[in-house]
Amino acid sequence: MHTLDFNFFCKIFGFFVIHHAVLSLGLALLGGIVRLAQVLRLSAPLLYGALVITVFRPWYLAHTALADGIFLVLVGLAALSWVVTLIRAVRETIW
Numbered sequence: 001m002h003t004l005d006f007n008f009f010c011k012i013f014g015f016f017v018i019h020h021a022v023l024s025l026g027l028a029l030l031g032g033i034v035r036l037a038q039v040l041r042l043s044a045p046l047l048y049g050a051l052v053i054t055v056f057r058p059w060y061l062a063h064t065a066l067a068d069g070i071f072l073v074l075v076g077l078a079a080l081s082w083v084v085t086l087i088r089a090v091r092e093t094i095w
Contacts (some may be wrong), residue, residue, distance in 0.1 A: 041081050045074040 039048045052060045052067050058069045 041078045042075070045078060046070060048074055 034043075034046075037043050049071060052071070
């Protein structure tokens with residue numbers, strides 16, 4: 001009887017350990033993605049995309065072209081900021 005209880009405990013405990021490890025890894029990965037988005041100045045498009053597909057889903061389904069256009073403008077502005085930063089860095093290096 002005691003070995004059965006011990007085996008059951010090991011299975012349950014192992015289940016929680018594995019799920020805790022998977023959850024920790026997932027949260028670390030999510031934190032890395034968010035940090036990368038901040039460094040690349042993609043926080044606004046990431047936040048917009050997350051909100052549109054979750055909170056404003058009915059609006060998104062009714063206005064897909066507009067929502068996608070707004071997203072592309074946000075990504076384009078981030079890319080433009082990369083170009084401006086690159087130009088400034090090159091100017092400072094040359095001058």
